[in-house]
Amino acid sequence: MxxxxxxxxxxxxxxxxxxxxxxxxxxxxxxxxxxxxxxxxxxxxxxxxxxxxxxxxxxxxxxxxxxxxxxxxxxxxxxxxxxxxxxxxxxITHYRLKNAEDGSGVVVDPDAKLEEELxxxxxxxxxxxxxxxxxxxxxxxxxxxxxxxxxxxxxxxxxxxxxxxxxxxxxxxxxxxxxxxxxxxxxxxxxxxxxxxxxxxxxxxxxxxxxxxxxxxxxxxxxxxxxxxxxxxxxxxxxxxxxxxxxxxxxxxxxxxxxxxxxxxxxxxxxxxxxxxxxxxxxxxSDDEGLVLPPKLAPIQVVIIPIFFNDAQLQQISEKAKQIKKALEAKGISVKFDDRDTQKPGWKFAEYELQGVPVRIAIGARDLENGTVEVARRDTKEKAAYPLENIENKVEELLEAIQTNIYQKAFKFREENTTKVDSYDEFKQVLDTKGGFVLAHWDGTSETEERIKEETKATIRCIALDTQPEEGTCMVTGKPSARRVYFARAY
Amino acid sequence: MxxxxxxxxxxxxxxxxxxxxxxxxxxxxxxxxxxxxxxxxxxxxxxxxxxxxxxxxxxxxxxxxxxxxxxxxxxxxxxxxxxxxxxxxxxITHYRLKNAEDGSGVVVDPDAKLEEELxxxxxxxxxxxxxxxxxxxxxxxxxxxxxxxxxxxxxxxxxxxxxxxxxxxxxxxxxxxxxxxxxxxxxxxxxxxxxxxxxxxxxxxxxxxxxxxxxxxxxxxxxxxxxxxxxxxxxxxxxxxxxxxxxxxxxxxxxxxxxxxxxxxxxxxxxxxxxxxxxxxxxxxSDDEGLVLPPKLAPIQVVIIPIFFNDAQLQQISEKAKQIKKALEAKGISVKFDDRDTQKPGWKFAEYELQGVPVRIAIGARDLENGTVEVARRDTKEKAAYPLENIENKVEELLEAIQTNIYQKAFKFREENTTKVDSYDEFKQVLDTKGGFVLAHWDGTSETEERIKEETKATIRCIALDTQPEEGTCMVTGKPSARRVYFARAY
Structure with missing residues (x-):
């Protein structure tokens, strides 16, 4: 990186x-x-x-x-x-090129014009x-x-x-x-x-x-x-x-x-x-270090990185790493063992963080002695020593926990960034400060919708299916409204 | 059908x-x-x-x-x-349509012309x-x-x-x-x-x-x-x-x-x-009745068709059919059970023949009594009564046999339709009578290749990788040739 x-x-x-x-x-x-x-x-x-x-x-x-x-x-x-x-x-208007008469390359052949454009x-x-x-x-x-x-x-x-x-x-x-x-x-x-x-x-x-x-x-x-x-x-x-x-x-x-x-x-x-x-x-x-991928869609779910100072160490570690890889793959988990000696472990750590690989397992000589490995999760960046025994079950559970955590984090973010407002001033202020979804009353007309869009760049994202009816008045025109709708600035 | x-x-x-x-x-x-x-x-x-x-x-x-x-x-x-x-x-020369001025629909907008065509x-x-x-x-x-x-x-x-x-x-x-x-x-x-x-x-x-x-x-x-x-x-x-x-x-x-x-x-x-x-x-x-699909690429590998005259029979047969379907699917075989009552069995037989389903299993009331089913293979049209016991293994073997047979039949056809010729007259005669691959000597020039194509519509399909060197003379020009090449009329 x-x-x-x-x-x-x-x-x-x-x-x-x-x-x-x-x-x-x-x-x-x-x-x-x-x-x-x-x-x-x-x-x-x-x-x-x-x-x-x-x-x-x-x-x-x-x-x-x-x-x-x-x-x-x-x-x-x-x-x-x-x-x-x-x-x-x-x-598409033509179906052929031809050599330019002045030898400058190819040009559209005017004789190959379609009767009806496609x-x-x-x-x-x-x-x-x-x-x-x-x-x-x-x-x-x-x-x-x-x-x-x-x-x-x-x-x-x-x-x-x-x-x-x-x-x-x-x-x-x-x-x-x-x-x-x-x-x-x-x-x-x-x-x-x-x-x-x-x-x-x-x-x-x-x-x-x-x-x-x-x-x-x-x-x-x-x-x-x-x-x-x-x-x-x-x-x-x-x-x-x-x-x-x-x-x-x-x-x-x-x-x-x-x-x-x-x-x-x-x-x-x-x-x-x-x-x-x-x-x-x-x-x-994703965060400032790179992608954060939910395990269910990550092409590589686990990366194993050996920490070694000589070939003998690498060989010992590789043996163990391959066992772990095999055990994980037997559970349907996709694993990459990156034993390249052209890059240092720190470089690899950063690279797989950038790529959002959910779980990183690092194995050094001391780990082998202790019968453990270092397991780091991408989402929270927490690290822990895992005993080698039954590591495949532990990693499987961890992947599930990461999937859940990523969702919950996004859910919490959305909850914290969904704001009910009752006036147009408040509406504008929320958009300009925190953004997010803004739940507001609207009179149901295209004119008001367009005016809001022009004035604030926010659009009605949707009328949610699970919205409860709630009597109110349009924040812009004061006309009656039967429910709040979701506004936001959008991609 | x-x-x-x-x-x-x-x-x-x-x-x-x-x-x-x-x-x-x-x-x-x-x-x-x-x-x-x-x-x-x-x-x-x-x-x-x-x-x-x-x-x-x-x-x-x-x-x-x-x-x-x-x-x-x-x-x-x-x-x-x-x-x-x-x-x-x-x-592609333009990137926009616009309404025709005469109201006759849309036309290419001349103002939306690309600088460089795509x-x-x-x-x-x-x-x-x-x-x-x-x-x-x-x-x-x-x-x-x-x-x-x-x-x-x-x-x-x-x-x-x-x-x-x-x-x-x-x-x-x-x-x-x-x-x-x-x-x-x-x-x-x-x-x-x-x-x-x-x-x-x-x-x-x-x-x-x-x-x-x-x-x-x-x-x-x-x-x-x-x-x-x-x-x-x-x-x-x-x-x-x-x-x-x-x-x-x-x-x-x-x-x-x-x-x-x-x-x-x-x-x-x-x-x-x-x-x-x-x-x-x-x-x-494929043949005159329809597709013949090799089992490995057939979307439906086995079709089960009930032969029934009343609902009670259909119900009994369905029970057995579903057991067979389940047993076959457990082996990774794709099965369709066609229990529609809007079409007669004969119609269904013809329809699945047309679609090239490799194996057809028919079950009637008498089959249930005998503990057998009628199994028909699409490639040879042979039929046989199979005992219900272990039918999934028998069908699995049959699918493999069909795959092999289809290949061998095509291989035999190719062997019978690959002809060595030594004169241009013979070459033309073979092309006009049986067709197929014609192995002949050619002098290695584009001129001769083009002449042959013009005169016979046959092209050199390839110089086979496994061709043995063989001294000879070009069937057209008499010039020396080191090996035979594959000619044919082609799609």
């Missing part, structure tokens, strides 16, 4: 960017707005994918793959959808519903429960690694149902799957809620979301699940013969999470 | 297209040249991915992800590379080597062993499901090494990985060889390949592994400090297999 990271308290944004790069997670590419996901970052994403994919399959979904390109005419078939995405899309998918509702038309005839074909793992492109002007990039990786579920009730149940089920994943794997507590009409997905009747809080007091939307009603079915003429012999439009949902989850994972837990 | 498939003997090409669609593998999309991979087809691809990914990881590779877009200027940095790919690429990756050497420049400084950073799972686009004019599509899914490995020897060893190792996968999982025998200069990857010094034979006597290239020399290192200025203190360009390789493998899998084994 080279120099230390910038401190969160001094420059949170710089801390984040440097951490992402130095921990080997991702880097900017010279291709505008696109990132390179580096091997260590991709290994975390692969673990996320595996867990989510299993969850999707357990809830009855299968994977499929649909085209990267969307003809411009499809894109326009659902009016609010094209409105929402047309302003930021990559457009859009690189920013999301796949249109191309998928166009396909579903051929797949759905009768109620027997429903529900259609399909997911796709894919890359999508939205032409963002201001990008940040993982949080906002022109190209990103995601999964998008697209389902079709016979009734509105079933489609709403699916939308809610997938929101629960996302919340389960965020809380029990990422160790990131979430608020489940619905978006205001202003913040809805372009083409949805209702957008459900999970929102989480980062250490700088800003919110991050970590997943969305949309009830599409019959909008896309009507746009693409997807009807089915009902049991009773009628012909009706099907009801749709779509839901997605993306590599943005990586941003949430990094920002929710 | 509706009507039966076209016969291979009557129209092989139509048989293939219909099989792919009706078995639920893929379909054409209205997006030019792009396919939709349907859930059952994607499930097979997922199994392939899992096996290959494990193989890559066992040989020391890690996954990463690089941008979808390549700036036109990168693309041009390696001269033969751009020459090879510029004629068939998707070009190419949708047809392969990622350029964007990856541009990144490697930042990752490689010293011999300690080598070897760099990275793989990517991604979609790529080549603007093919004549497309066929899985075999040739504008967009396809693949993996591309890109490695960097300190010496030419190491890079060549890597190239050969990955060829062996592909051959292992093709033969031991896909049950498709392959010839390992090197391509002639004419058929080399654009930018490679040597292209290794595996070639297999389809049932219609045409060859299919199923995987390639390229030794890139220092071409891309020089184009992107990737140098490393040697142990001895020098500064040298690194040596590169790249290797890939794609959804084309699905085409090989389908064409190598």
């Amino acid at each position: 080279s120099k230390s990271l910038p401190k969160r308290s001094e420059d949170y944004s710089l801390w984040y960017n440097e951490l992402v790069k130095r921990a080997g997670l991702a880097e900017n590419s010279p291709v505008r707005g696109c990132m390179v996901i580096k091997p260590y970052g991709y290994a975390i994403w692969e673990k996320m994918q595996r867990v989510l994919d299993d969850m999707f399959k357990r809830t009855g979904h299968t994977n499929a793959y649909f085209p990267l390109f969307i003809p411009k005419s499809f894109f326009s078939k659902e009016a609010s959808h094209v409105e929402g995405f047309a302003k930021e899309c990559a457009v 859009i690189v998918r920013p999301t796949s509702e249109t191309v998928i519903w166009n396909t579903y038309k051929g797949w759905v005839q009768s109620y027997r074909d429903l529900p259609l429960l399909i997911n796709q793992w894919a890359n999508v492109v939205r032409w963002e002007m201001r990008t940040r690694l993982f949080l906002r990039t022109a190209e990103f990786l995601w999964q998008e579920g697209h389902t079709a149902h016979a009734t509105a009730e079933e489609a709403i149940a699916e939308t809610e089920q997938m929101l629960d799957v996302y919340a389960d994943f965020a809380e029990n794997f990422m160790a990131v507590p979430v608020v489940k809620g619905i978006k205001t009409p202003n913040e809805r997905f372009a083409g949805a009747l209702e957008t459900y979301c999970i929102e989480s809080l980062m250490q700088d007091g800003k919110a991050l939307q970590t997943g969305t699940s949309h009830f599409l009603g019959q909008n896309f079915a009507k746009a693409f003429d997807v009807k089915f013969a009902t049991k009773e012999g009628g012909l009706e439009y099907v009801w749709g949902t779509s839901w997605g999470v993306s590599t943005r989850l990586m941003g949430a994972l990094i920002m929710a837990h | 509706s009507k039966s498939l076209p016969k291979r003997s009557e129209d092989y090409s139509l048989w293939y297209n219909e099989l792919v669609k009706r078995a639920g593998l893929a379909e054409n999309s209205p997006v030019r040249g792009c396919m939709v991979i349907k859930p059952y087809g994607y499930a097979i691809w997922e199994k392939m991915q899992r096996v290959l990914d494990d193989m890559f990881k066992r040989t020391g590779h890690t996954n990463a992800y690089f941008p979808l877009f390549i700036p036109k200027s990168f693309f041009s940095k390696e001269a033969s590379h751009v020459e090879g790919f510029a004629k068939e690429c998707a070009v 190419i949708v990756r047809p392969t990622s050497e350029t964007v990856i080597w541009n990144t490697y420049k930042g990752w490689v400084q010293s011999y300690r950073d080598l070897p760099l062993l990275i793989n990517q799972w991604a979609n790529v686009v080549r603007w093919e004019m004549r497309t066929r499901l899985f075999l040739r599509t504008a967009e396809f899914l693949w993996q591309e490995g890109h490695t960097a090494h300190a010496t030419a020897e190491e890079a060549i060893a890597e190239t050969e190792q990955m060829l062996d990985v592909y051959a292992d996968f093709a033969e031991n999982f896909m049950a498709v025998p392959v010839v390992k060889g090197i391509k002639t200069p004419n058929e080399r990857f654009a930018g490679a010094l040597e292209t290794y390949c595996i070639e297999s034979l389809m049932q219609d006597g045409k060859a299919l290239q199923t995987g390639t592994s390229h030794f890139l020399g220092q071409n891309f290192a020089k184009a992107f200025d990737v140098k490393f400090a040697t142990k001895e203190g020098g500064l040298e360009y690194v040596w590169g390789t790249s290797w890939g297999v794609s959804t084309r493998l699905m085409g090989a899998l389908i064409m190598a084994h």
Whole structure:
């Protein structure tokens, strides 16, 4: 490891960017707005994918793959959808390059112009519903429960690694149902799957809620979301699940013969999470020394580092280290034994701290004599001597304790940074001092929502599903309000 | 199932297209040249991915992800590379649509023209080597062993499901090494990985060889390949592994400090297999009733079908079927119990034959009395009564036998359809009658190779690695030749 990271308290944004790069997670590419996901970052994403994919399959979904390109005419078939995405899309107009006549390299061949332009998918509702038309005839074909793992492109002007990039990786579920009730149940089920994943794997507590009409997905009747809080007091939307009603079915003429012999439009949902989850994972837990990864998503859960001064010592220690590694791996724990002699132990300690490896085991000559090892946990930085006997059980318990502790710490942070306010002045003051979620009354109009956004940069993150009704008055207009909603400045 | 498939003997090409669609593998999309991979087809691809990914990881590779877009200027940095790919690429010129002034929908916004056009990756050497420049400084950073799972686009004019599509899914490995020897060893190792996968999982025998200069990857010094034979006597290239020399290192200025203190360009390789493998899998084994899948890649390995005339029978049979399912699943075998009462057993038999499920177990009331079930294998269509006792072991053995048989059948077919010829007349006659691989002497020149291609549509598939030297004369020019090479008409 080279120099230390910038401190969160001094420059949170710089801390984040440097951490992402130095921990080997991702880097900017010279291709505008696109990132390179580096091997260590991709290994975390692969673990996320595996867990989510299993969850999707357990809830009855299968994977499929649909085209990267969307003809411009499809894109326009659902009016609010094209409105929402047309302003930021990559457009393919030609299909060939040719050598420049002046020998200066290659240029676009004007003779190879497409009759109809193609859009690189920013999301796949249109191309998928166009396909579903051929797949759905009768109620027997429903529900259609399909997911796709894919890359999508939205032409963002201001990008940040993982949080906002022109190209990103995601999964998008697209389902079709016979009734509105079933489609709403699916939308809610997938929101629960996302919340389960965020809380029990990422160790990131979430608020489940619905978006205001202003913040809805372009083409949805209702957008459900999970929102989480980062250490700088800003919110991050970590997943969305949309009830599409019959909008896309009507746009693409997807009807089915009902049991009773009628012909009706099907009801749709779509839901997605993306590599943005990586941003949430990094920002929710990490500290000034580097990443802090929840054990369930850490590519390396335990690193073993030998402390030695000569080859004979290394050999003795290696023997013991390999036994420990084997015993841990038999429990399904992923272990790295770093016996490189090109780097000193102190350098290695710092490197694995930077990478957020949950547990570090150090073994020196004296440990061998004592029959112990030094075990350090990344989250609290506590160290302790563990007897070698049954170490695999002890480490397994420790990993569980770390997973729980990381979640609880984030939960406590969110509780401490969720503030009820009753006046607009107080609202502004909380935003400018501590940030976090602010629970306030709002009159339910888009005008007030937009005014607040303009004046304070805070948006309504969601109307939480578990909010209790509470009579009150809008902090801005004084009009009546039936419940508080979650406000925050957000990524 | 509706009507039966076209016969291979009557129209092989139509048989293939219909099989792919009706078995639920893929379909054409209205997006030019792009396919939709349907859930059952994607499930097979997922199994392939899992096996290959494990193989890559066992040989020391890690996954990463690089941008979808390549700036036109990168693309041009390696001269033969751009020459090879510029004629068939998707070009992005704009980043926004806007509403048409006449209200007729959306049009490309002329004000949102990119300064430099972007190419949708047809392969990622350029964007990856541009990144490697930042990752490689010293011999300690080598070897760099990275793989990517991604979609790529080549603007093919004549497309066929899985075999040739504008967009396809693949993996591309890109490695960097300190010496030419190491890079060549890597190239050969990955060829062996592909051959292992093709033969031991896909049950498709392959010839390992090197391509002639004419058929080399654009930018490679040597292209290794595996070639297999389809049932219609045409060859299919199923995987390639390229030794890139220092071409891309020089184009992107990737140098490393040697142990001895020098500064040298690194040596590169790249290797890939794609959804084309699905085409090989389908064409190598399937018959006029449908798919024949090797058990190791079948999403459903065993289907259990109850034969019943009333609910009481179904209930009794279900109990037994569920026991069998559980016992098989405990052995890691994937089982589907199809107890739908909306379809008759005969319909189900045909449907699972179409889908290539390796083993079908039918259970009727009489079977319950006898303590047996009827077990049918898809590959030979043999049926037998199996006692219920230890059925899970018997079925496990049967699946292994099927895997072996499918391979042996394909191997025998290839042997019978590999012909040595010594004259050009004989060569043409073999091509026009039986097809297959033709082993013939060739004078080693591109001119002769091209003449043969023009006159017979046959290409040199490869110079096999295990070919014995054999003095001879070129069948076309009479010039001396040191070994026979593999010719075939190919996909």
